[in-house]
Amino acid sequence: MMTLSDIALVWIAIVLEALPFVLLGSALAAVVETLVPPRWLERALASSGKAGIALASVLGLVVPVCDCAVFPVVRKLLAKGWAPSHATAFLCASASLSPAVLAATWWAFPQDPRIAFARAATGILAGWVAGGLVGKFWGRRSPLRKTAKVMDLAKVKEVPETLLDLAEGRSQQPSACCGHEHGHTHIGARKGWMGRGLDFFHSMADEFSENMVYILAGSLVAAAVQVLVPSEALIALAGHPFLAVPAMMAWGFVLCLCAHADAFVASSFVGILPPGALLAFMAFGGILDAKNFLLWWSSFRPRFVLMVLAAVVAVVMVAGLAYPLVAAR
Amino acid sequence: MRNLLVWRSAFLLATVGSIASLWNQDRMADFLHPRYAALLPWSAVVLWGLACAELFRWRDGADGGKVRPRHVVWVLPFIVFALLRPEGFSDSFQRSRGLSAPSRMLAQAQRPETVTDTVKIESAPDQDSGVIESTEPPSNDSDWITPLRQAASLGKAMAPVPVPLDDSSPSPPVGKASIWCDLPPHPGKACVDTIRDRLWYQQMLALYMDPHRHLGRRVWMVGRIQPDALFGNGWHHVGRMMIWCCAADASPVGFYARPATGAQVPDSGWVSVEGTLSVREGVLPGADRASPVPVVLDAVFHRVEPPRQENVFPFAY
Numbered sequence: 001m002m003t004l005s006d007i008a009l010v011w012i013a014i015v016l017e018a019l020p021f022v023l024l025g026s027a028l029a030a031v032v033e034t035l036v037p038p039r040w041l042e043r044a045l046a047s048s049g050k051a052g053i054a055l056a057s058v059l060g061l062v063v064p065v066c067d068c069a070v071f072p073v074v075r076k077l078l079a080k081g082w083a084p085s086h087a088t089a090f091l092c093a094s095a096s097l098s099p100a101v102l103a104a105t106w107w108a109f110p111q112d113p114r115i116a117f118a119r120a121a122t123g124i125l126a127g128w129v130a131g132g133l134v135g136k137f138w139g140r141r142s143p144l145r146k147t148a149k150v151m152d153l154a155k156v157k158e159v160p161e162t163l164l165d166l167a168e169g170r171s172q173q174p175s176a177c178c179g180h181e182h183g184h185t186h187i188g189a190r191k192g193w194m195g196r197g198l199d200f201f202h203s204m205a206d207e208f209s210e211n212m213v214y215i216l217a218g219s220l221v222a223a224a225v226q227v228l229v230p231s232e233a234l235i236a237l238a239g240h241p242f243l244a245v246p247a248m249m250a251w252g253f254v255l256c257l258c259a260h261a262d263a264f265v266a267s268s269f270v271g272i273l274p275p276g277a278l279l280a281f282m283a284f285g286g287i288l289d290a291k292n293f294l295l296w297w298s299s300f301r302p303r304f305v306l307m308v309l310a311a312v313v314a315v316v317m318v319a320g321l322a323y324p325l326v327a328a329r
Numbered sequence: 330m331r332n333l334l335v336w337r338s339a340f341l342l343a344t345v346g347s348i349a350s351l352w353n354q355d356r357m358a359d360f361l362h363p364r365y366a367a368l369l370p371w372s373a374v375v376l377w378g379l380a381c382a383e384l385f386r387w388r389d390g391a392d393g394g395k396v397r398p399r400h401v402v403w404v405l406p407f408i409v410f411a412l413l414r415p416e417g418f419s420d421s422f423q424r425s426r427g428l429s430a431p432s433r434m435l436a437q438a439q440r441p442e443t444v445t446d447t448v449k450i451e452s453a454p455d456q457d458s459g460v461i462e463s464t465e466p467p468s469n470d471s472d473w474i475t476p477l478r479q480a481a482s483l484g485k486a487m488a489p490v491p492v493p494l495d496d497s498s499p500s501p502p503v504g505k506a507s508i509w510c511d512l513p514p515h516p517g518k519a520c521v522d523t524i525r526d527r528l529w530y531q532q533m534l535a536l537y538m539d540p541h542r543h544l545g546r547r548v549w550m551v552g553r554i555q556p557d558a559l560f561g562n563g564w565h566h567v568g569r570m571m572i573w574c575c576a577a578d579a580s581p582v583g584f585y586a587r588p589a590t591g592a593q594v595p596d597s598g599w600v601s602v603e604g605t606l607s608v609r610e611g612v613l614p615g616a617d618r619a620s621p622v623p624v625v626l627d628a629v630f631h632r633v634e635p636p637r638q639e640n641v642f643p644f645a646y
Contacts, residue, residue, distance in 0.1 A: 006422040012406045013360040013576035020368040023375050201382030208379065216405060226577060230425045261362065261574035264643075268573065268580075 003227055010223035014256045014291065015216060018068045021258070022211055023204075025069030029076040030204035034196055036080055053135060056086040057127030060094030066259040067095040067286055068215070071295050072207045075144065084143050088308055089131030095259045095286040096123025105282065108263035109270075114327055115279055119263075122283040122319040130311035134304070143304035214298050218291030222256045225290075244277035245320035249313070252285025253293075259286040275327060280320030287312055359417075360576040362642055417639050418570055418579060420555050420597055426580045521603060524550035526636065530571065530643035533582055536606070540623035546606040548625060551633055552583050554600045560585055560609055560624065565594060567602045567625075570640045579640065585609070586628040599635045604628035 065073060074091045078084065095101060096119050105116040134143075237247040248269075257265055262285050266278040288296070288309070296305050361369075524532050536543055550567065557566040568583020586602055588594045604625035612619050 003419075003421070006419050008406075008409050009360055009418065010576045012409070015406045016361055016369060017365050017575045017577075020365070020372045023372055198382065201379060205379045205383055222577070227422060227425070255577050257574050257578060258365070264573040265578045 006227045007220075007223045010226055011220050014219040014222060017258050018215055018219070018256075018291065021066055021068035022072070022215060023208060025065060025072040026204045026207040026211065028063075028065065028069065029072035029207045030200045032073060032076040032080060033203040033207075034199045036077075050132070050135070052083065052086045053089045053128060053131040056089040056131065057093040057124045058097065059090050060097030060123070061099065063090075063094065064098040064100060065094055066098055066101065067289065067292055068258075070094045071292060071299075072211055075299055076207070078142060078144055083135070083140060084138055084304070085131045085135030088134045089127035091127075092130045092287050092308070092312055093123040093127030096120055096126075096283060098259065101259045101263075101286065104260050105263040108267040111270075112275065112327070115275060115282075115323075118279050118319065118323055118327075119282055119286075122279065122316060123286070125319065126283070126287060126312050126315040129315050130308045133307055133311045137307065138304060143300045145299060145301055211295060214294040215291045218289075218294040219256060221294075222254055222290035225254050241274070244274050245280045245317055248273065248277040248281035249284040249316060249320070252281040253289050255285060256289045256291045257285060262286065274324055276320040276323040279323050280316050283319060284312070284316045287316075359638055359640055360572070360579075362572065362574055365575065417635070418576075420553070423553070423568075423570065423581050424555065521547045521549045524548060526638065526641055529569065529582070529641040536623045540606070540608045540621050543606050543623065544608060547603065548584075548606055549601065549603045550584070551599065551601050551636060553598065554595055554602070554630065555597055557585060559611055559613070560587070563587060564624075565628075567600060567628075567630075572640045572642055582641075584623065584625045585611075586625040586630075589627040589629055592629050594630055595632055599633050600630045601633045602628050602630050 060070075063073075070091060074082075074087050077090075078087050102116050102120055105119050106113050109115045237243050240247075252262065255262075255265070259282075262282050266281050269278055269281075296308075300308075522532075536548075552567040552569050554565050554567050557564055559566075565586050565588070566581070566583055567586050568581040570579040571582045572579045584602070586604060589604070602625060604627050607624050607626045608621045609624045610619045611622050613622060
């Protein structure tokens with residue numbers, strides 16, 4: 001019973017910590033849904049190629065979203081036709097580049113502020129590598145699972161014009177949207193400020209409901225692991241020079257800490273673990289943790305998730321192992 | 330008709346969940362950093378707005394009027410939390426965290442930068458070697474924090490800014506409370522160093538940083554007690570859970586204490602402990618080598634009510 005109570009306590013703490021940021025992400029996603037025209041992103045960024053990946057990886061500096069908030073935005077942008085490679089770069093890099101995250105890291109490591117720069121650099125590098133990999137091997141196919149519900153802009157020219165008209169609010173023809181006949185109103189079909197406002201809230205509610213299911217499940221798994229597996233086991237593993245980096249990446253994945261606060265937890269390991277392991281803990285946990293992994297898995301195709309995951313793991317691992325060498329100079 | 334009922338139920342659940350989050354905020358805030366807890370009421374208001382918007386959607390017949398479990402599932406943790414009513418971390422959870430935070434503090438304390446700061450403070454003029462005495466709680470934050478920053482010898486390296494919380498622990502013995510009494514003690518003047526909620530991390534870090542410097546201090550603190558045989562049978566650990574972000578990273582910090590002869594020692598629960606600081610060599614959980622550990626000898630325990638805020642939050646950010 002006490003174990004259940006502890007699991008519930010850690011579970012709700014993780015959920016509550018993430019809740020405001022998921023709401024923020026859902027609101028930003030709703031803005032994208034209601035304000036960004038379906039083909040605008042493709043027109044704006046279609047020819048940007050590798051420069052687009054580089055640009056997307058540093059976008060986090062001006063669109064300050066953390067790991068909980070970035071996913072709904074990326075999913076909506078993908079549905080609006082943003083290139084998967086660019087979206088991947090933004091997804092991987094934005095949490096590490098958020099000004100608040102960088103400031104917190106700077107403050108948590110006053111004796112070594114270089115680690116804040118290293119965190120930002122690792123995020124950008126992870127974005128570049130993952131985005132480049134997706135651009136080369138995945139192409140412009142939509143990585144979203146539910147392509148029937150969201151438009152795959154890679155095939156936009158094959159989509160009946162009536163569907164695009166409907167999505168852009170030019171048509172109210174009811175039977176064109178879902179392939180069957182019914183009389184409901186779709187997001188984007190309403191006119192005027194009132195209609196747009198309702199669209200915004202409905203889109204936000206959809207996005208929030210969709211995300212929370214997986215965040216709840218992921219947080220529950222993370223809480224159970226934390227309560228049932230003594231943390232000292234993993235931390236003891238991290239004492240090994242070669243296992244420190246992967247062990248701390250795993251610990252960052254399981255802990256599900258807010259990217260704004262993980263630097264303070266990492267700083268409590270200074271002197272016990274090598275700085276590279278602390279960098280890996282922050283960088284990897286900031287990009288992906290247990291609660292967000294289920295979100296990725298539920299929304300993206302498995303091959304896409306594994307591709308991005310492999311790129312992120314490789315980059316963070318190399319960064320964690322190389323940091324002591326670079327910092328020693 | 331069925332859809333109407335389902336949507337109304339969803340709306341009610343959402344509203345109840347939102348209100349519950351507000352109602353439970355004090356309890357929930359105990360397991361979340363106050364900065365995050367402060368966002369909860371705003372989140373509840375937004376959630377309530379979303380629930381209202383859902384009603385309009387039902388009216389419009391949007392989305393085919395279908396309701397899915399995902400529309401209401403986010404209230405689930407609130408319901409679980411309300412049903413289980415966890416009052417705090419269990420002893421077993423605390424033990425599973427290894428009572429290990431002191432070893433991390435110790436490792437931090439042994440960093441050269443921090444030790445250098447200690448030297449600076451010792452030589453600081455006009456501070457009476459960092460000794461601040463008071464018998465009354467300070468009236469405002471600056472009175473409390475500024476001397477702490479000097480007395481706790483932390484300097485800029487740790488950049489501590491205590492979270493502005495009410496000090497919710499039971500009061501220390503009247504007339505002899507202080508933070509950092511004079512050493513050696515003034516003849517005929519009983520003075521007890523009290524480890525307070527707001528200064529917990531800073532005071533503990535100072536004690537762990539250089540335990541030999543604090544030999545002979547009388548300390549008083551409130552914490553949860555549990556038997557711990559690190560230094561042999563009959564020893565106990567008295568500590569509080571320290572949280573940097575949320576319950577996920579909570580870890581216990583406290584003292585190992587040996588009861589005075591004949592002292593009654595509760596097996597668990599909240600106690601106040603008063604005793605004399607000493608030093609023992611020991612391998613703390615999670616550490617790979619022995620190190621000097623501050624311990625409390627001749628400890629006297631009294632059962633106390635749990636503090637309003639059970640856990641301590643070392644950083645504001």
